[in-house]
Amino acid sequence: MPSADRRLQPRRTPRQVRAELTRERILTAAAHVFAEYGYAAGTTNRIAERARISIGSLYQYFPNKDAILAELAVRHLDRGTWTRADQFDLSAGGLEATVRTLVRDAIDNHRDDPHLLRIMLEEVPLSRELLDTIGRHEKTRVGQVRDLLARHPDVRVRDLDTAADLIVTTVELNTHKFMAHPRTVPVETFENELVDMVTRYLRGDQ
Secondary structure (H helix, E strand, C coil), X not given: CCCCCHHHCCCCCCCCHHHHHHHHHHHHHHHHHHHHHCCCCCCHHHHHHXXXXXXXXXXXXXXXXXXXXXXHHHHHHHCCCCCCHHHCCCCCCCHHHHHHHHHHHHHHCCCCCHHHHHXXXXXXXXXXXXXXXXXXXHHHHHHHHHHHHHHCCCCCCCCHHHHHHHHHXXXXXXXXXXXXXXXXXXXXXXXXXXXXXXXXXHHCCC
16 A cells, blocks of 8 residues: 555645535545445546535545545544443353454444445555554554453463454454455354454463
């Protein structure tokens, strides 16, 4: 993916409600256009037409469609939701249920639009904001998972920090890949296999 540069920075940060609404209209329109036409044919003219604004107005907010896609990826990350720590069952024998909740959260965060998700994974340029958002979410999520592992009596791993990082990376990358591409197996099968794999690793099964 291309490295971050000034081409990917939004041109205008909304300070008024009307401007924020226009920016959201552009992003919503872009998501539909990219999903419908693909990234190559998802031009800024089509995005402006779908948003019902002039192309000049669009360029007041974003310099090009790369910047729009990078912003969509940031929004995708920021809108992800995770089960709260106090909702987990951390009693002995409940590790599989804990892992299933982690996996199901990841799946639910990527159900909305497989085509757009695939475009984001394959085409998104790495803006500075996106890199910072990825780093922030990864650090937060690894910390949350590490805390769960440290408190669960069924967990048997040598290093909690490494284990938490491995689990977050494994669950996220495999979920991205599965949800973004045509599925040859049901999502329930994917969920069960991923849960089994992670649970066996955490329990130290031989």
